[in-house]
Amino acid sequence: MSVLECVDLKKSYGRLQVLKGINFEIKRGEKKVIIGPSGSGKSTFLRIMGFLEPPTEGRIFFKGEDVYASRLNLNLIRSKIGFVFQEPSLFRHLTCLENVKIGLKCVLKMRDKEATEKAIEALKAVKMEEWADYYPAQLSGGQQQRVGIARALARDPEILLFDEPTASLDVELTWEVIDVMRDLARRGVTMLIVTHEIAFAKEVADEILFMNSGRIIESGPPEQILTNPRTPRVKEFLKRLVGGT
């Protein structure tokens, strides 16, 4: 069953068309990875699929329902989607535990005890339970990202969206975050990930999509895209990416 699906999705900011007609579907339990050059519209695509921004044109389905056409409650749907951002975006005035709890209490209206249990469980999943009472500024970037993942995970979302969660981290810190994501993948969580960690993508992805100036120009299983891409653009991009790291 498809969790998220979009048909002919377009997005413009003023006169700048960022997304130029995207068709995409992800089913329960699938893991899909998006790669592509900077500025090609990956973050915009993810924000729209997470219902953080409306599209300019096109339809988006959440579990088969056309969200904008049927005027569904967006906050309700957002609460079923977990979003992890590129910049650590923890709430600075809350401890790790409170960061994870706040969505459970405000949105899902859980009682405090229940929320605490859930939150600790989520922190355990990212191996951050010992840091529960620390504030974000006291953690490394990698630790902050792991708490961010716990925050997205705690509500048992239908799908997790990751927007380059390791792009602003040092190499070493990247691994601890990747490890957590690999763990989630093994547990069968549905994930849509923008990342340039190619080894990781190869390992977990069911499909890799290549985005270039607002279009998905190529997609397929990791082996094919990574080793034998059809388009020269993808070939060139991968060569630089591997050469660069």
Next chain:
Amino acid sequence: MAITKQLSRKASTILEVYDNIMRGIPVLVIMLFLHFGLAAFIPIFRDPFISTIIALGLRSCAFQSQIFRGAMNSVSRDQMLAAVSLGMTKMQIFRHIIIPQAFIVALPGLGSEIALLIKDSSYSFVLGVLDLAKYADILRAAQKSFYPYLLAAAIYVAITLPIASYLDRLGSALKTKYGLR
């Protein structure tokens, strides 16, 4: 003053006390103190105009030293290190590295300080100096109308606002230009 503060520790304690006094007493009370309290001993304070100017000046010193101190602290450690490594003396570093940058950073603060001085000059009203506010009072008494005070306020706004916002904008423009924080 801010410079002295960085140079000598003893001077810095004295200035600190001075700062605290000036920031803890209404400027109006300082004026009253000078004009009515000290006039018997220092004749020059018999002139309300001079009392006003000196009181405002005394306080402005304290405020401006604070502004410049903050601005000088904003010059980054790296640059100081680099300057030392070039073999510059303390004075040279001050003159060529710290002051030019600090001045830019201090501009917005100076703008609001100037605006504050202009506004607070109205306190001389209480001492009986004829200024804009006092003049409006006379007009009002003469006409029993609503407008003189409003006009006085508008004139003050028309004077202070451009100065403050000009220096504020100049400050941020220069900061962006030179990449200062």
Next chain:
Amino acid sequence: MLLDYIDFIVQSFVTTLIMTFLGLSGGLVLGILSALGDVYGNRFIRIIIGAYVEFFRGSPLIVQLLLFYFSFPVLTGIKWDSFTAGAVTLMLNSGAYQKGYFKGAIEAVSKDQLLAARSLGMTSGQILRHIVLPQAFRIVIPSWTNEYVSLGLSTSALTVIGLRELTTISKSIAAQTFEPLEVYSLTGLIYLTWISISIKILNYIYSRVKIPGLEISVGAVPS
């Protein structure tokens, strides 16, 4: 002797405290509302708030007091006493300054966090209440301390509308005793002690509610 007047001095100082408290708390409400209006409101609201702020920040408190105490009744026909006129003017004046501090603090809450809160499904009201305001309140405390000091000292301007606060009473005692030097020294000392202790207390509060990574102060220029 000055001691004979101690009752008057204490009473007038209490008036000074009350006026400061009224001005600050009224200004707090006005300041937060206008900051929110300026950040989230439409063009029309922003222009109104801008005019309000520029007027009260750009003109002397003395003129504002005279305007409200003398001219307001002429315009509206409503008579009010110096206490009410003074309190209202102080609130409006302080609100204009506090608006700037709160606006800075609200904008200091990063866009990333707002997007993250949205992605959790929080409503705008919840985001304001649970994310933006708690952070803004902590960030604003240092600037707010400045505003406390500056408004507290500004209450001496109330003397122009004859309100019997510390400066007014000092003036009449000085005139009666012919000892202006002693009287104004004592007045200065009272203000100084009060302000110094208040700063200590506010700094203590700040250190108690401080959260790692949130100690940035915004635009803490005294004015």
